[in-house]
Each structure stands twice: as C-alpha cells, then as structure tokens.
Amino acid sequence: MRDTVRRNGPLVALIIVLGFVSATLEGLGIGLVIPLLSIIVGPDGAEGASGLSALFSGIGAGLDPGTRLVAISAVIFALILMKNAVGFANGVISGYVYGKASHAIRIQLAERLLRVGFPFLQKQDPGRLLNIISNESWRVSDAIQTTLSMIVSASCALVLTIFLLLLSWQMTLSVALGLVAIQAIHALVTARVKAPSRALTARNNTMAARMLHVVHSGQLIRIFRQEERERDAFARTSDDLRHAAFVLHRRLSVLPVLTEVMFAGLFLTLVVSAWLANVSFPVIATFVVLLYRLQPYVRGLQGAWGQLRGWSGSIEAVQWLLDPAGKPEAPGGTQDVGPITERIAFRDVRFGYGGETGGDGLVPVLRGVSFDLKAGRSTALVGRSGAGKTTIISLLCRLIEPDRGTILVDDKPLSTIDPAAWRSRIAVASQELELIDGTIADNITYGKPGATRAEAMAAAHLSEAAEFIEATPEGYDTLIGYRGVNLSAGQRQRIALARALLLDPDLLILDEATNAIDGLSEAAILDTLRARSGRKTTVVISHHRKTLSSCDDVILLRDGRVVDELPLERVATLDMEALYDLGADEACD
Numbered sequence: 001m002r003d004t005v006r007r008n009g010p011l012v013a014l015i016i017v018l019g020f021v022s023a024t025l026e027g028l029g030i031g032l033v034i035p036l037l038s039i040i041v042g043p044d045g046a047e048g049a050s051g052l053s054a055l056f057s058g059i060g061a062g063l064d065p066g067t068r069l070v071a072i073s074a075v076i077f078a079l080i081l082m083k084n085a086v087g088f089a090n091g092v093i094s095g096y097v098y099g100k101a102s103h104a105i106r107i108q109l110a111e112r113l114l115r116v117g118f119p120f121l122q123k124q125d126p127g128r129l130l131n132i133i134s135n136e137s138w139r140v141s142d143a144i145q146t147t148l149s150m151i152v153s154a155s156c157a158l159v160l161t162i163f164l165l166l167l168s169w170q171m172t173l174s175v176a177l178g179l180v181a182i183q184a185i186h187a188l189v190t191a192r193v194k195a196p197s198r199a200l201t202a203r204n205n206t207m208a209a210r211m212l213h214v215v216h217s218g219q220l221i222r223i224f225r226q227e228e229r230e231r232d233a234f235a236r237t238s239d240d241l242r243h244a245a246f247v248l249h250r251r252l253s254v255l256p257v258l259t260e261v262m263f264a265g266l267f268l269t270l271v272v273s274a275w276l277a278n279v280s281f282p283v284i285a286t287f288v289v290l291l292y293r294l295q296p297y298v299r300g301l302q303g304a305w306g307q308l309r310g311w312s313g314s315i316e317a318v319q320w321l322l323d324p325a326g327k328p329e330a331p332g333g334t335q336d337v338g339p340i341t342e343r344i345a346f347r348d349v350r351f352g353y354g355g356e357t358g359g360d361g362l363v364p365v366l367r368g369v370s371f372d373l374k375a376g377r378s379t380a381l382v383g384r385s386g387a388g389k390t391t392i393i394s395l396l397c398r399l400i401e402p403d404r405g406t407i408l409v410d411d412k413p414l415s416t417i418d419p420a421a422w423r424s425r426i427a428v429a430s431q432e433l434e435l436i437d438g439t440i441a442d443n444i445t446y447g448k449p450g451a452t453r454a455e456a457m458a459a460a461h462l463s464e465a466a467e468f469i470e471a472t473p474e475g476y477d478t479l480i481g482y483r484g485v486n487l488s489a490g491q492r493q494r495i496a497l498a499r500a501l502l503l504d505p506d507l508l509i510l511d512e513a514t515n516a517i518d519g520l521s522e523a524a525i526l527d528t529l530r531a532r533s534g535r536k537t538t539v540v541i542s543h544h545r546k547t548l549s550s551c552d553d554v555i556l557l558r559d560g561r562v563v564d565e566l567p568l569e570r571v572a573t574l575d576m577e578a579l580y581d582l583g584a585d586e587a588c589d
C-alpha cells in the first residue's frame with residue numbers, strides 16, 4: 001500500500017492540497033455566518049467577540065444591513081460552490097488513483113504467480129490463491145481508497161480545528177478532550193475486529209476451493225452420485241462464510257452508532273457550557289456549525305480506521321502472497337545454451353518432495369540416479385508407477401532443482417543455464433499439460449505465438465491431428481472450450497503433441513503422450529521418433545512396449561534408482577510386467 005502511495009506521489013500530494021483548500025473554503029464560508037447572524041439578531045448579539053470572531057464580525061461593517069446581508073450571502077454561496085468544485089476534482093483524482101492502485105495490485109499478484117518457483121504453486125491450495133486474486137485484492141484496493149479518503153478527512157479536520165481554535169480556544173480544548181475520550185472508546189471496539197476479519201478471509205479461501213471443486217469435478221460428482229453430499233458440504237461452507245461475515249459486520253456496525261451517540265453528547269455538553277460561560281450567540285452558533293461540519297470528517301476518519309481493521313485479514317493475505325519470504329525462487333542461471341551435441345547427463349541426482357522450496361523433503365524420490373540421454377537418440381524411461389519418471393522430467397524442465405548431484409548439458413551444469421534459454425530448446429507433450437481456452441490453432445502455436453498457419457498444419461499432420469481438425473466446420477479456428485472440453489481425450493492429446501512438435505525442439509519429452517491415442521497415432525509417434533533420430537534428442541515415458549522398443553536406449557527405474565540400461569532386444573521380447581521386475585533383487589536396499 002505504501003508502494004502505491006509512493007508511486008502516485010504527486011497525485012496524492014494534490015489530493016492533500018485540494019483537501020486543505022476545500023476545508024479552508026468551508027471554514028471561511030462558515031465564519032461568514034457570524035456577521036450574517038449578527039445582522040439578523042442585531043449588534044447586541046455580537047458583543048464579546050474577539051480574535052477570529054471579531055475579524056469575521058467586522059466584515060462589511062460599513063454597508064447598510066440589507067446590502068451587507070445580500071453581499072455576505074452571495075460570498076457564502078460562492079465559497080460553497082468553490083468548495084464543492086474542489087471536492088469534485090478531488091473525488092475524480094482519488095478515483096483515478098484507486099483505479100491505478102487496483103491495477104498495480106492485480107499486476108503484482110499476477111507477476112508473483114507467474115514468476116514464483118513452481119513448487120510453491122504445487123503446494124498451495126488453489127482455492128486460497130483464487131480467493132486472494134479474485135476477492136481479497138479488491139479489499140486491498142478499497143483499503144487504498146479508504147486511506148486516501150482518510151488523508152482528505154484528516155486535512156479537512158485539521159483546517160476546521162484551526163478555525164475552531166481561532167474562534168474560541170477554550171471551547172476547542174473541551175471538544176478535544178471529548179474527542180480523545182471518543183477515540184479511546186472507538187479504539188477499544190476496533191481492536192476486536194481483527195480476529196473476525198482473519199476468520200472471514202479463511203472462510204473465503206474455503207468457499208473458493210469448494211466452488212473450484214464443484215466446477216472442476218462435475219463429472220466425478222455425477223458419476224459417483226455425490227450431488228447431495230456436495231450440496232450439503234457447499235451449504236455448510238457457505239453458511240460458515242455467512243456467519244463469519246455477519247460476526248465482522250456486527251462488530252463493525254457498533255462503530256457508527258457509538259460515534260453518533262457520543263458526538264451528540266459532546267454537542268449538547270458544549271452548547272450548555274458555552275451558554276453558562278456567557279459566550280455570544282453568533283459565536284456559539286458559528287462554533288456549533290463548524291463543529292457540525294467537522295463531525296463527518298472525524299467520523300469519516302474513525303469509520304475508515306475501523307474499516308481498515310475490518311480488512312486486515314484481506315490485507316495480510318495479499319501481503320503474504322506478494323512477500324517473497326518463504327517462497328521458492330524461480331530457478332537461476334545466466335549462461336546461454338546451444339544445441340545439445342553430446343548428452344544430457346544425470347550424475348548422482350537426489351531429490352525428495354516436501355521441503356519449503358519443493359525439494360529436500362523427508363521421503364527421497366530419486367536416490368542418486370546417474371544416466372545419460374545421448375544427443376540425437378531417443379531414450380525411454382521405464383518403471384512402475386511411482387518409480388520417479390515424471391520427477392526426472394520435472395528436473396529436466398527445471399520446475400524443480402536437485403537436492404544433490406548435478407545435471408550436465410554437454411558438460412555445462414544445467415543449474416547455470418538461463419532457464420528461458422534452456423526451455424526454448426525443449427518441448428513437452430504430456431497429459432498433465434492442459435490445453436488453453438481458444439481455437440485449435442491457438443493451442444498448436446501456444447509455444448510459438450508467431451507461427452504461421454502452415455507451421456500449425458505441418459505439426460498437426462505429424463501428430464495425426466490434421467484429419468479430425470479438417471473434418472470440423474471451422475477447422476483450425478474451432479473453439480475447443482475450457483481445457484478442450486469440446487474434444488475427445490485422444491484429440492486433446494494429438495493437439496498437445498502437435499503443440500510440442502511445432503517447436504521441433506532439441507529435446508522433445510513425451511510423457512505418456514499416447515495413452516489415449518489409438519494404434520494409428522501411436523504409429524505417428526514412432527514416425528516422429530524416426531524423423532528425429534540422429535538429429536534431435538527425445539525422451540519417452542510410455543507403458544506401451546511397441547513405443548519403448550522403438551527407442552534407441554531404455555533406462556529402467558525402480559524406487560528412485562536406475563536399475564539398468566537395457567539392451568533393446570530384451571525390451572522387444574519381454575512383457576511390461578517382466579520388464580519392470582528386471583533386476584528386482586539388486587534394486588532392494
């Protein structure tokens with residue numbers, strides 16, 4: 001929030017200056033009520049005037065009463081007009097700063113989510129992140145606007161207090177003492193708002209997670225007939241949210257009531273004591289009018305303070321996401337990288353999920369793996385479910401970093417290579433990588449937005465997606481819906497494969513890219529392997545023996561260790577179960 005104020009420094013300064021100007025105009029207008037009332041009640045009413053009140057009382061003294069009355073009324077009207085024009089300008093500027101501040105917060109949140117180390121996203125509850133971006137960030141924008149309005153209210157209150165002081169310092173002192181007492185009571189009440197505010201943010205997180213679940217798991221819920229249970233769970237979460245919002249609302253609602261009652265008490269005490277002290281009527285009247293005009297600003301300040309406390313849960317949530325502390329850094333490295341000429345070498349690489357930065361977890365997943373992915377060849381990673389194949393792919397993509405050991409690209413440590421430069425040399429086709437909500441062409445060219453339609457069509461031919469695409473009425477301009485809901489699983493995989501093939505990357509990773517595709521398309525993968533052979537490097541994870549036996553090299557993994565680098569003849573002759581069990585005895589701890 002401080003950042004926003006700093007970035008819009010000149011405009012915030014203008015808001016403060018205009019606040020002062022507006023309050024001064026208002027103070028002057030109210031001051032002119034003294035001569036106005038003096039004319040109405042007669043000169044006796046102005047007796048005992050001193051200081052500022054004497055100054056105001058003397059205004060237009062030389063004029064006849066009728067002319068003076070009209071002239072003073074006209075000036076008061078002009079001052080009110082100017083004050084409102086300044087107020088309007090201030091409102092427009094505040095609205096502009098509010099918009100800029102909201103935009104800046106959303107951009108910062110998006111930047112954080114796009115740049116933070118990937119393990120952070122893996123570990124977070126998506127409901128919490130969604131709630132912060134879509135909900136809590138608005139509260140923070142409101143808090144910024146409220147802070148601006150507090151600045152204006154404070155400037156106005158200050159100027160009007162100066163007028164009060166000049167009018168009667170004794171009466172102002174009594175008012176100040178009264179205000180301190182009101183503020184103390186107010187502070188006691190607002191202190192009780194922080195905890196319900198945090199509770200509300202937590203409930204909003206849960207609500208967002210539930211909504212995501214209902215939207216994402218529509219199929220699962222229907223097939224397993226869990227509509228009733230989900231409805232009840234949704235209703236419970238929604239009711240908890242309602243209750244948390246009500247608790248906060250109830251505590252905040254006390255504030256304006258309390259303030260109004262205490263202000264009324266202060267007013268009446270003041271009027272009675274001023275009358276007892278023989279203060280002249282125009283001075284009492286002007287003082288009360290000034291005080292009456294001061295009241296909304298003081299109440300505004302108190303209300304804003306209470307509201308800021310009410311939003312403390314939202315502010316903390318946004319600050320937590322923006323704060324880099326405790327979040328994994330995006331992978332580092334500055335070296336450029338050329339085409340892979342010899343190998344990508346894993347040397348005693350160890351990794352376990354679960355630590356703060358993704359790795360260094362208690363349960364080791366890779367327990368010192370060493371193998372080579374030879375340039376210009378295709379290598380299959382084989383192993384039972386949970387053996388660590390996808391973890392190796394994540395390391396290759398630098399989504400996670402090894403806890404120990406090194407990955408070398410032609411003898412250059414991968415950790416020293418600029419991640420963007422490295423990723424420009426690789427492409428992945430995996431069922432984990434979703435499609436975007438756009439056209440088929442948008443999806444195929446996602447990794448290379450400037451690619452031509454001809455390039456997209458060539459990639460679609462390679463992945464055997466072209467036939468079904470051309471059979472649709474809109475062809476490459478067909479909208480595929482959210483995550484490709486308008487397509488079959490096999491069609492989605494072919495488009496995902498085309499997306500990777502379009503890049504003709506130095507390293508192509510096919511992570512179970514074919515499991516929803518029929519035999520014909522598996523043949524397309526085999527063709528791809530052949531076409532890349534001797535030219536580019538490919539890594540394949542598959543449970544299809546035919547695909548595996550088309551690779552040049554096969555690496556067998558078991559429980560996070562490399563069991564064997566298998567000769568191809570054995571892959572061709574063994575069934576998958578026998579393949580996974582090869583060397584089982586040596587692999588045991």
Ligand SMILES: Nc1ncnc2c1ncn2[C@@H]1O[C@H](COP(=O)(O)OP(=O)(O)OP(=O)(O)O)[C@@H](O)[C@H]1O
Nearest residue numbers: 122353354365383384385386387388389390391392
């Ligand atoms: N994000 C994660 N957090 C914690 N543990 C994980 C995570 N991802 C994977 N694991 C664990 O790491 C181990 C290896 O998982 P990995 O996905 O690498 O296996 P895999 O060989 O690709 O399996 P599959 O063939 O089923 O995809 C598994 O025991 C899994 O439970």
